[in-house]
Every structure is written in C-alpha cells, then in structure tokens.
Amino acid sequence: MDIVLRQLRKTYGSAVAVADLSVTIPQGKMLALLGPSGCGKTTTLRMVAGFIEPSAGSIHVGDRDITALPAHKRDTGLVFQSYALFPHLSAAENIAFGLRRRGVAKAEREQRVAAMIGKLKLSGLADRLPRQLSGGQQQRVAVARALVINPSILLLDEPFSNLDAKLREGTGLELSRLQQEYGLTSIFVTHDQSEAMSIADVIAVMKDGELQQIGSASEIYENPANRFVAEFIGRANFLPGRIVAKDGQSLEVALDAGVTVLAQSAETLQPVGRAIALLRPEAIVLVEPGTPQTLTGRVEAVSYQGATVYIHMCLADGTLITCSATPEASRRVTVGERIGLLPVAQRIRLFAE
Amino acid sequence: MTIAWRSPLGLVLLVLCTIAFVYVLLPILVIVIAPLGATGYLAFPPQGLTLKWYQAALNDQRYLTAVMVSLRIAVASALIACVIGIASAYALTRYEFPGRRLLEALFLSPLILPSLVLAVGLTLFFTRTGLLTGPWRLIAAHVVVCTPYVLRVSLPVLRRFDRSLEEAARNLGATPFQTFFLVVLPVVRPGIVAGTVLAFITSFDELVLALFLAEPGTPTLPVTIYSAVQLGFDPSVAAVSGLLIIATFAVMLLYHLLNALRQQRN
Amino acid sequence: MTQAAQSGVNGRPLWRSALVPVLLFAPCVLVYAIFFIWPQASLLGLSASDKAGLTLDHYGRFAGDSYYWDILGRTLGLGLAVTVITLLLGLPTAYVLARSQSRWAGFLLLLTTFPLLVSAVVRSFGWMVLFFKDGLVSKALQSLGLASGPVQTMYTMPGVIIALAQVLLPLMVLTLHGVFKSIDRDLEYAAMSLGARPSVALWLVTLRLARGGIVAGSLLVFSLAISAFATPSLVGGARANVMATAIYEQTVELLDWPFGATLATILLVTVLGLSLAYGALIEGREKMEARP
Numbered sequence: 001m002d003i004v005l006r007q008l009r010k011t012y013g014s015a016v017a018v019a020d021l022s023v024t025i026p027q028g029k030m031l032a033l034l035g036p037s038g039c040g041k042t043t044t045l046r047m048v049a050g051f052i053e054p055s056a057g058s059i060h061v062g063d064r065d066i067t068a069l070p071a072h073k074r075d076t077g078l079v080f081q082s083y084a085l086f087p088h089l090s091a092a093e094n095i096a097f098g099l100r101r102r103g104v105a106k107a108e109r110e111q112r113v114a115a116m117i118g119k120l121k122l123s124g125l126a127d128r129l130p131r132q133l134s135g136g137q138q139q140r141v142a143v144a145r146a147l148v149i150n151p152s153i154l155l156l157d158e159p160f161s162n163l164d165a166k167l168r169e170g171t172g173l174e175l176s177r178l179q180q181e182y183g184l185t186s187i188f189v190t191h192d193q194s195e196a197m198s199i200a201d202v203i204a205v206m207k208d209g210e211l212q213q214i215g216s217a218s219e220i221y222e223n224p225a226n227r228f229v230a231e232f233i234g235r236a237n238f239l240p241g242r243i244v245a246k247d248g249q250s251l252e253v254a255l256d257a258g259v260t261v262l263a264q265s266a267e268t269l270q271p272v273g274r275a276i277a278l279l280r281p282e283a284i285v286l287v288e289p290g291t292p293q294t295l296t297g298r299v300e301a302v303s304y305q306g307a308t309v310y311i312h313m314c315l316a317d318g319t320l321i322t323c324s325a326t327p328e329a330s331r332r333v334t335v336g337e338r339i340g341l342l343p344v345a346q347r348i349r350l351f352a353e
Numbered sequence: 354m355t356i357a358w359r360s361p362l363g364l365v366l367l368v369l370c371t372i373a374f375v376y377v378l379l380p381i382l383v384i385v386i387a388p389l390g391a392t393g394y395l396a397f398p399p400q401g402l403t404l405k406w407y408q409a410a411l412n413d414q415r416y417l418t419a420v421m422v423s424l425r426i427a428v429a430s431a432l433i434a435c436v437i438g439i440a441s442a443y444a445l446t447r448y449e450f451p452g453r454r455l456l457e458a459l460f461l462s463p464l465i466l467p468s469l470v471l472a473v474g475l476t477l478f479f480t481r482t483g484l485l486t487g488p489w490r491l492i493a494a495h496v497v498v499c500t501p502y503v504l505r506v507s508l509p510v511l512r513r514f515d516r517s518l519e520e521a522a523r524n525l526g527a528t529p530f531q532t533f534f535l536v537v538l539p540v541v542r543p544g545i546v547a548g549t550v551l552a553f554i555t556s557f558d559e560l561v562l563a564l565f566l567a568e569p570g571t572p573t574l575p576v577t578i579y580s581a582v583q584l585g586f587d588p589s590v591a592a593v594s595g596l597l598i599i600a601t602f603a604v605m606l607l608y609h610l611l612n613a614l615r616q617q618r619n
Numbered sequence: 620m621t622q623a624a625q626s627g628v629n630g631r632p633l634w635r636s637a638l639v640p641v642l643l644f645a646p647c648v649l650v651y652a653i654f655f656i657w658p659q660a661s662l663l664g665l666s667a668s669d670k671a672g673l674t675l676d677h678y679g680r681f682a683g684d685s686y687y688w689d690i691l692g693r694t695l696g697l698g699l700a701v702t703v704i705t706l707l708l709g710l711p712t713a714y715v716l717a718r719s720q721s722r723w724a725g726f727l728l729l730l731t732t733f734p735l736l737v738s739a740v741v742r743s744f745g746w747m748v749l750f751f752k753d754g755l756v757s758k759a760l761q762s763l764g765l766a767s768g769p770v771q772t773m774y775t776m777p778g779v780i781i782a783l784a785q786v787l788l789p790l791m792v793l794t795l796h797g798v799f800k801s802i803d804r805d806l807e808y809a810a811m812s813l814g815a816r817p818s819v820a821l822w823l824v825t826l827r828l829a830r831g832g833i834v835a836g837s838l839l840v841f842s843l844a845i846s847a848f849a850t851p852s853l854v855g856g857a858r859a860n861v862m863a864t865a866i867y868e869q870t871v872e873l874l875d876w877p878f879g880a881t882l883a884t885i886l887l888v889t890v891l892g893l894s895l896a897y898g899a900l901i902e903g904r905e906k907m908e909a910r911p
Contacts, residue, residue: 051520071523072532084521088539097535098525149525362818369711376708377731377788380745383755387748395748397755437646444643460647463655465839465894467846469863470883473870474658477665477880484653493654500647529639558738560849565871575740575849582744582853591748594741601736609729 001062001152002027003048003185008057010043010209017043019209020057025202030179030186032200034193036232040209041189042157048187049155050074061152061185072101077151077184081158083142085130091141092117092126098149116144119178136167143175147182154179154186160195172199193233197221205229221280225266227351230278235310237279237321240353246271251350253277257295257315263348274353281310283347284323286333287340294340297321299333313339381598388592395586410592419577423557426488426573430495431553437496438503438552439545443537445504446511457508464501471497472565479566487568494562499552506551510544543612550608554601659887666880677881687865691885694845694861697780701844702837704784705791709836713795714825718804728796732789739786739849746782746854747773779855786850787840794839798832799825831900838897842890862886 003025010018018040025031033041046052048059050071058067066074085094092113099109117126120140130138139159146154159175160168176199179186190196196203197217204214205228213225224230227238241255247262253275254260263277289296297313300320309330313321323341325333333339383397388406390399410416445457463471475494479485485493518540522532538545560575567573572580574597581590666677681687716728734742749755750772760766772778802825810820826833848863855864862882870879 049520049524051523071520072526072528074524075526076524078521078524080517080521082515082517084515084517086518086521086536086540097522097527101526101531145521145525360817362821366711366715369708370715373708373712373788373792374727374731376785377734380742380749380782380785381734381737383745383748384741396753397748437650440643441647444640448640450640456644459651465842465890467863467883467886467890469846469848469866470662470887471655471658473866473876473879473883474662475654476870477661477876478654478658481661493650496650497655500650554736558736558740560738560740564867575738578738578744579740579849579853582740582747586748586751591744594744597741598737602733605729605733605736 001185003031003153003187004060005044005048006058006060008044008047008059009055010040010047010052011055016209018047018054021206021211023204023211023214025185025187027185028180028183029201030176030188030199032188032190032196032203033206034190034196034203034232035206035212036191038208039206041191041206043209044206045155045157045187045189048153049076049078075149075152076155077146077149077153078155079139079142079146079157079159081161083130083138083162085138085141085145087130090127090129091122091133091137094130094141095145095148098145102149112148116148120144135162135164136171139163139171143178147178147184150182151184154182154184156186156188158190159188160190161192168195169198175199197233205232207232222347223264223266224278224349227276227278230349230351235281235322235324237281237284237323239277239279239319239321241275241277243269243271243273243275243350251275253348253350255295257317257319259293259295259343261343261348262345263350264346265350267350267352269350269352275350276353278349278351279321279343280347281322281324283344284321285342285344286311286323286325286329287342289338289340291340291342294342295321297339297341299335299337299339302330302333302335304330311339313341384591385595385598388588388595390588393588395588395591406588406592407596409589410596413589413593415577416574416593419572419574422488422567422571423574426491426495426563427553427556429488429492430499430556431549433492433496434499434503434552435545435549438500438548439507441500442504442507442511443533445508446514457504460504461501463498464505468498468559468561472562475562476565488571491563491566491568491573494566495556495559498559498562499555502551502555503545503548506548507541507544510541514541662880663884665877666884669877677878678885680878681881681885687882690860690862690865693776693859694863694886695889697776697783697851697861698841698845700780701784701787702841704780705788705840706833706837708784709788709791709795710833713792714799714821716792717796717799728792732793734786735789735793739847740853742786743782743850743853746778746785746850750778750782750854773854774856774858776855776859779851779859779861782854783844783847783850786847787843790843791836791840794836795829795832798829798836802828834900835897838893842893846886846890 003023005021005023008018008021009016021040021044023031033044035041043052047054050066050069054067058065060066061074085091086097089097095113095116096109099112104112113126117123120143122137122140122144125133125137130141133141139162142159156175160171163171172195188196188200201216202214203217203220205212205220207228213220213229215223220229221234224233230236231238239255239257241253241257243251244254244260245252249264250262251265251269251271252260253263255277261277265275269275287294295315297315299311300314301312303310303312304327307327308324309327310322310324311330311333313323315321321341387395387397387399388410389402389404390396391401391403391405392399441460445453445460471494475490479490514537518536519532522536523529527535558575559573560579563573563576564579567576574593578590578594581587667673667675669676712731716724716731751757752769752771752773754772756772757766757770760770761768772781806824806828807817807820810824811817815823845861846863847861848867851859851861852864852867855861860868863886866879866882866886869875869882
C-alpha cells in the first residue's frame with residue numbers, strides 16, 4: 001500500500017514544526033526522512049503513527065484516510081528509537097502483544113511468534129526479559145514485534161542510533177531485506193545521511209519543517225537543490241565567485257581563488273552576480289602545480305580512510321579545501337608540498353550566495 | 354572514602370552517629386524488652402524474665418478488637434487513597450494544563466497540615482452536616498492524610514515512566530484503557546505498592562484523627578494504647594506496643610528481603 | 620481541515636478531549652473538597668464568628684492573654700530545640716551513611732528510619748518508661764554524679780524535647796541522606812586535591828551544596844514539631860502545654876470549639892507561613908540555578 005501525505009502541517013502556537021508536507025511513497029518503497037534535529041522529521045513520523053494530531057492536511061494509506069484514526073486502529077508497525085520494549089514482558093510476550101490485541105487465537109499466535117523468533121535469530125532468548133538482552137537483541141525483538149502483526153506500513157524512528165557502529169550496517173541491510181520481503185511501504189527517520197543513503201529508496205531532506213529536496217541518494221548527492229542539502233549530504237567544498245556568462249544550461253564562473261570554471265545550477269541564476277560553487281572532494285583532480293586553469297594548494301594533512309584518502313589543503317587565500325584520492329595516488333603526496341587542483345567541470349554545482 | 358574514619362574529624366562523626374543510633378533505637382528497645390520483666394510495673398532494665406505480659410496482651414480482647422478496628426480502617430483508607438491517588442498522579446503527569454502545579458501542591462498539602470487542625474475542622478464539619486456514619490468518618494479523614502503519601506511516591510515513578518512504552522502499546526493496537534492496565538500499571542507497580550504500604554502504615558499509626566473521629570466504643574489501636582498509657586504503666590500495654598514493633602519490623606524486613614531477592618533474580 | 624483543527628482535535632469538540640483528565644481528577648478533587656477544604660473553611664469561619672456574626676473576639680482573647688502567648692512561645696521554642704538536636708545528630712548520621720561503602724550502610728539506614736513506621740504513641744511510651752522517677756535516665760544521672768536524688772524528667776519541657784527529637788530524627792536523617800547521596804563524591808576529592816583539608820572540603824563543598832536540603836529538612840522537622848500532639852501530650856502532660864495540647868484541651872475537654880478553632884487557625888497559619896517561606900526559598904534557588 002502506498003502512503004500519501006497531503007499538505008501535512010503541524011504548528012505549535014506560532015512555531016511551525018512541519019510545513020505543508022506533501023509526499024507520496026509508492027508501494028514497497030522506503031522513504032528516509034533526513035535532517036538535523038528539530039527539522040520536523042520525527043513530528044511527521046509521529047503524525048503518521050497517530051501520536052500527534054496534524055494541524056492540517058491528511059494522511060492516506062492505500063485508499064484509506066487515516067488522519068482521524070486513533071493510534072491503536074492504524075495498523076502501523078513502529079520500531080522506536082528506544083525500542084520501547086515492555087520491561088515486564090519477556091521477548092516472546094513482547095512480540096505477541098500486538099497479536100493478542102488483535103484477538104489472534106492462541107495456536108496461530110504461538111506459531112507466528114515462533115516463526116518471527118526464528119526469522120530474527122532470537123531462538124533461545126524468547127523467555128528473557130528485555131533488560132537481559134543486548135542492545136542488538138533488543139532491537140531485533142522490537143523489529144519482530146512490529147512485523148509480526150503484518151502491518152500495512154512500517155515506521156522506523158532512528159532504529160540504529162543506539163547500536164554501535166559495527167552493528168549498524170549489518171542491521172540496516174537486514175532490516176531493508178525484511179522490508180522488501182514483506183513488501184512493506186516504510187518511513188524511516190534518521191539524522192545520519194550515510195544510513196539514509198544505504199537503505200532508503202527515496203530520501204526526503206528536511207530543514208525547519210520544510211521539505212528541501214526529495215529524490216534518490218545519487219540525485220541528492222550529485223544535484224543538491226540548495227546549499228543546505230549540499231552541505232548536509234556528504235563532504236563539500238564551497239568556493240565563492242562571480243558569474244560572468246551564461247551558455248544554455250552552463251554558467252561560467254570566475255572563482256575568487258583564481259580560475260574560471262563551468263558549472264550547472266538547480267537554481268535560476270543570472271549572469272554577472274555573486275554565487276558560490278560546490279566542489280565535492282572527488283570533483284577535484286590532483287595535478288602538477290603550475291598547470292594552467294588550476295588552483296594551487298598546500299597540503300595540510302592526509303587522512304587515510306581505507307579505500308579513500310582525504311587530502312586537506314589550504315589555498316593561497318587561506319580557504320581550506322578537501323579532495324579525495326585513491327591510496328595509490330595519495331602516496332605521492334607529502335604534507336607541506338604544493339599541489340595543483342583541477343576542478344572537474346561537469347561536477348560543479350552553483351548556488352546563490 | 355573521603356573522610357578517614359580514624360582522623361579526629363572522622364571520630365567525631367562516628368561518635369555522633371553512634372549516639373544518634375542509640376538515641377533513635379533506645380525507646381523502641383525499651384518497649385520490646387521492658388514487658389519481659391517479672392515485676393507488676395514497668396521497669397527498665399527489667400527484673401526477672403517472663404513472657405506472661407506478652408501472653409496477657411495476646412489474650413486481651415480489648416487489644417484484639419482494637420487491632421481489628423485499626424486494620425479495617427487502614428485497609429479501607431489505603432485502598433481508597435491508592436485508587437484516587439494513582440488516578441490523579443497519572444493525570445498530573447500526563448496532561449499539561451494551567452494550574453497543574455497548584456493542583457499538585459493542593460493534593461500534597463495535607464502532608465504539612467497539623468492533623469489536630471484537620472481533626473478539629475472535620476469534627477465540626479461532621480457534627481454540622483451529619484455526613485457519613487460509623488467508621489466512615491475516620492476513613493474519610495485518613496484518606497485525606499494518606500492520599501498525599503501515595504502521590505508523593507507514585508509521582509516520581511510515573512514521571513520517570515518512558516512514554517514511548519505507552520505509544521508502543523497503542524501502536525500495537527491497545528486501546529488507551531488497555532494500555533493503562535497492561536503496560537503502565539505493571540511497570541510502575543513497585544511505586545504503587547510502596548505508596549499504598551506507606552498509606553496503610555500512616556493510617557494504622559495515626560492517633561489524633563482517631564481520637565476525634567473514631568466510633569465511640571470501638572477505638573483504634575493507637576487510641577487504645579494512648580488511653581491505657583495515660584492511666585498507668587501496665588506491662589501488658591507495653592507488651593501490646595512491643596508486639597506492634599516486632600510485627601512492623603518483621604514486615605519491613607520481609608518487604609526489603611523480597612525486593613532484594615527480586616532484584617537479584619533480574 | 621483547518622477548520623476542524625481549530626474547533627478541536629480532528630473535529631472532536633474540546634470538551635471531549637478534556638473528559639478523561641477531568642474524570643481522573645474527579646475522585647481526588649471531590650474527596651479533598653468535601654473532607655479537606657470545606658472543613659478547613661468552616662474552621663476558619665467558626666474562629667472568626669459568634670452568634671451575632673463576624674467577630675475577631677476569639678483572636679482578641681488570644682492576643683490579650685499572656686497564658687496563650689506563653690503556649691505559643693513554648694511551642695516555637697520546642698520546635699527550635701527539636702530542630703537543633705535533630706540537625707546536630709542527623710547531619711553526621713546522614714553523611715556517614717551516605718558516604719559509607721560498607722554493605723551494612725543500607726541496613727543501618729533501614730534501622731534508623733524504621734522507627735518512623737512505629738506509632739509516635741508507642742515511641743513516646745518508651746520515653747515515659749525511661750523518664751520515670753525510677754527510670755533509667757534518673758538512675759544514670761545519679762550514678763554519674765550529675766544528680767543527688769531521683770530526677771523527674773516526665774512532665775517537663777526537656778523531656779518533651781528529648782522525646783520529640785527522637786520521634787523526628789529519622790525524618791531528618793532520611794531527608795539529609797538523600798541530599799548527601801545526590802552530591803557527587805568527586806567534588807570532595809577535587810577540593811582535597813586542590814589542597815583543602817577534609818574538614819575544610821566538607822565545610823566548603825559538601826555542606827555548602829547541601830544547604831538547600833538542610834533548610835528543607837529543618838523546616839519539615841520544625842513544622843512537624845510544632846504540630847505534634849502525641850509526644851507533648853504523653854510526656855509533657857498538662858505542665859508542658861503546647862499549641863496542639865491546648866487545642867485538644869479547648870475542644871475535647873472544655874468544649875469551647877470556637878476558641879479551639881482559633882488556636883487551630885493560628886497553628887495552621889504558622890505552619891503554612893513556614894511552608895510558603897520554604898516554597899519561596901526553593902523557587903529562588905531554582906531561579907539561581909537557572910541563571911547561566
């Protein structure tokens with residue numbers, strides 16, 4: 001079933017928590033609501049779950065308008081950030097809770113709980129109380145509890161924020177596999193861009209209650225709608241400059257750092273005016289110093305990350321810039337050395353200053 | 354340890370501490386031990402050793418009746434205070450509205466109200482209105498002084514209660530009513546039990562309201578002991594008091610042992 | 620949709636969303652209104668009226684008679700003495716119990732506070748046995764050479780003070796124990812690492828931080844001491860008359876309910892004034908702490 005949010009709005013007095021959000025999530029897809037804290041992503045999720053009443057707008061699941069439905073009639077599976085496992089019930093009883101409320105007969109209930117316990121690798125832990133489980137196990141119980149009721153949609157509220165870094169990736173992939181297996185349309189709230197990019201089909205970036213951009217991970221990374229999105233997703237270098245000419249889709253920019261480059265923009269920018277250029281670390285190629293049409297930087301630090309190496313440099317005017325390189329290429333670089341930087345034209349994006 | 358107990362400062366602290374222990378426990382020990390004396394009057398330290406005063410106390414119909422009266426009133430007061438206290442405590446922690454803090458202060462205010470003031474006011478009130486009969490006058494009075502204890506213990510427990518548990522229950526299909534009884538109550542149960550026990554003890558030990566409001570002819574245990582003590586040092590009164598102390602101590606020890614056991618099991 | 624939101628939640632009228640909290644508060648509010656506020660109001664009314672109507676005659680009678688001023692003075696003196704004793708013994712006890720790492724500390728705290736569960740009547744009775752002319756206190760004083768003959772502590776103010784301080788000491792210990800437990804022990808270590816002797820660290824850091832809790836405990840003990848009835852009545856008798864016993868005497872024995880109500884109101888106002896002062900103090904402290 002698809003989820004449609006129509007002009008969804010939540011205000012507290014004069015403060016706007018969510019401003020007229022309209023999103024459609026097609027059947028079986030996972031949408032990540034991504035943004036810094038206070039951006040309205042959690043408020044949106046809680047409106048869908050029925051814990052917060054929208055000030056205006058509507059929420060539809062399939063052909064049902066659930067806006068006015070109380071939380072316990074919404075049939076949504078929700079995995080809480082804190083997991084919210086009932087501390088007085090065992091793992092199995094936690095999983096069975098929703099089935100009991102739905103009046104599922106004992107035999108079927110036990111069979112479904114057992115199947116879920118097997119599926120989430122909780123065998124042998126069924127009789128433990130939540131506090132006797134590790135964080136990862138608690139998280140799996142919370143997922144099992146949400147899935148066992150065969151919900152019409154799945155909601156995830158920062159489900160990995162309490163797991164350590166190592167567990168996170170594996171759990172994320174596992175969760176996305178389950179979501180696909182059940183064909184569940186999902187909303188996933190997170191402030192961690194890499195989490196959103198790795199498991200969501202669609203990412204909605206929010207700020208101050210407003211939707212900034214919605215699209216696939218690559219769309220958002222490569223063609224950010226504005227400077228906020230560019231800065232929030234991935235590493236970014238910003239170089240100020242002046243637009244000198246416009247040629248169809250391309251704009252010619254004279255960067256203050258000393259070179260003129262071609263750039264694209266999602267915004268409508270007119271020639272002859274200030275602008276700011278986004279250069280992702282991989283949109284800069286290291287060349288010999290002194291090559292024409294390049295910037296010159298002094299290497300400040302080399303940060304080895306395994307597959308990628310980040311080289312932090314300082315331009316002549318003091319601007320700090322980071323570019324990425326393969327480990328092989330980085331071996332030729334030493335701290336303090338001067339290096340030529342060639343911006344890759346097709347990958348430069350321009351924003352109003 | 355911050356303070357070296359062997360230093361002069363540490364020694365002063367320890368000496369004061371010891372004095373405090375002896376001071377607090379002495380009169381209680383006196384009441385338990387004095388009736389063991391064989392003399393016909395109370396003496397401490399006791400002379401001789403006999404259990405006859407304790408036996409006499411156990412066989413004295415007056416005290417047995419008084420214990421039953423006190424038990425009945427304490428159970429009724431504690432249960433009513435528990436139900437109305439929990440309902441209010443839950444609402445106080447769940448809803449935000451103007452005057453919430455004022456209402457909370459009102460509910461807790463009998464804690465500092467001199468019980469004699471309440472007793473005089475209630476006696477006037479009952480004689481004028483003719484409201485309630487029999488033990489119910491005293492029970493009503495005890496509900497007023499016991500409810501704050503239930504509130505004081507359960508409010509912090511309810512405030513600490515993780516609200517996402519309630520949301521999880523609702524999300525899984527529990528109605529608000531089911532959520533309260535299936536999730537909230539079981540999780541905050543220790544706080545509720547502690548508050549109700551405190552309310553029970555408060556009612557059971559209470560003297561002043563009982564002096565004014567108990568049914569004529571069926572005084573509570575504290576009133577019976579109070580009257581008997583004023584008449585003279587009958588060792589059997591001390592024996593009744595001693596039994597009360599021993600029973601209280603046993604119950605308290607049991608309560609803490611059970612708690613410790615439960616914590617160990619988890 | 621916007622209209623629906625304005626007229627309540629999802630079109631539900633406002634009174635329906637307020638229904639649940641109102642129902643939850645109803646029993647408590649009802650009980651308090653009938654058995655607490657109404658009687659207190661009628662007490663106030665009775666103290667300020669006679670058959671003719673409103674009058675301050677009863678208060679005038681109190682103000683004009685030094686006998687009652689003595690009683691009020693004695694009551695406040697009792698409160699002060701009891702507060703000082705419980706502080707003197709309660710501070711070290713609570714501190715030692717809060718800082719001790721012995722496994723017995725919990726049990727000792729339990730033992731200290733256990734008397735709270737025993738009726739004040741019974742505890743006062745214990746003191747009566749000790750205070751009696753042939754009792755342990757008298758004998759001890761004589762054998763120490765502090766008294767030449769039997770000493771009567773019963774029916775004296777010192778007797779009431781000693782007994783009442785014992786009744787209220789566990790409460791002081793309990794309050795202060797919570798306060799000391801909430802003060803980070805590392806602060807004392809920090810003070811000592813900066814060169815403060817333990818006694819100085821205790822004075823400058825721990826007691827300074829505990830000041831609010833100490834005031835709170837003192838006000839609580841003081842309020843309860845001036846309202847206590849069982850102990851003054853049993854240990855003090857008629858010779859150590861305090862407000863509570865005077866109220867009992869006026870109402871139950873002399874059947875002068877209007878004047879009893881007046882005394883009760885005066886006691887109530889004293890206690891209420893103290894707790895309001897305490898409330899203001901707490902609020903002031905919170906404001907201080909809220910300051911950046």
